Amino acid sequence: MTPLTFDQIDAALRRKYGEKANSFPDYYSDLLPSPSSATQLSDVQAAVQQLAGNGCPPAFEEVLSRWDLTNLNVAGFSFGFKGSFAGRLLSNNQWGNANSWWDDAFTERPKTWLFIAQGDPYVILLDVQSGDVLAYQAADGANTAVKIAGDFSTCLRMLSTVQLHKADSALEYLTVSDIKAAVGADCDDRFWTEQIDHWTQFN
Numbered sequence: 001m002t003p004l005t006f007d008q009i010d011a012a013l014r015r016k017y018g019e020k021a022n023s024f025p026d027y028y029s030d031l032l033p034s035p036s037s038a039t040q041l042s043d044v045q046a047a048v049q050q051l052a053g054n055g056c057p058p059a060f061e062e063v064l065s066r067w068d069l070t071n072l073n074v075a076g077f078s079f080g081f082k083g084s085f086a087g088r089l090l091s092n093n094q095w096g097n098a099n100s101w102w103d104d105a106f107t108e109r110p111k112t113w114l115f116i117a118q119g120d121p122y123v124i125l126l127d128v129q130s131g132d133v134l135a136y137q138a139a140d141g142a143n144t145a146v147k148i149a150g151d152f153s154t155c156l157r158m159l160s161t162v163q164l165h166k167a168d169s170a171l172e173y174l175t176v177s178d179i180k181a182a183v184g185a186d187c188d189d190r191f192w193t194e195q196i197d198h199w200t201q202f203n
Helices: 007-024 027-030 038-052 056-064 085-093 152-166 176-183 188-201
Strands: 112-119 123-125 133-137 144-147
Touching: 007 027, 038 085, 038 112, 038 152, 056 152, 085 112, 133 176, 144 152, 144 188, 152 176, 152 188, 176 188
Parallel strands: none
Antiparallel strands: 112 123, 123 133, 133 144
């Protein structure tokens, strides 16, 4: 299947949450994407270079150029809660931090892996060299991370597609096979099964 486009996601999220965001902004405003700030892309590029000695994958830059990831929640995954997204990248991924996300699995952070988002129970990582998006359950440790998408843009669009999907007949239910046709055949079944099961309750 083809995931929704960013324009389709924007429109669908505003239909679903726009009125609630106006009435209760503290609870719903982070569910509505805002346009990227003028400096977000360059700030994140600098942060990634500092952290990993690497440029940003093109699909990551595509999203950074479109959506402001500060205070954004996509399908239950939070990309930031204060400050800038670039600042959060630095604070979450710098070596020497106490209680770093990799401490229970590695003596040092895998150089090209960066913590970019979290949502109970998962942590989302981006391999800035390959462009792969990885996930692991926080309680299981970073060494259990599995691939969930071949690029960040498709991953974000597919998470939103699952969140917004409403099946009107048995023929329209999403399957893991549908999702893997878009995100990559070598991606993890369990993660996407859990996303389908979770959002089916609300749609």
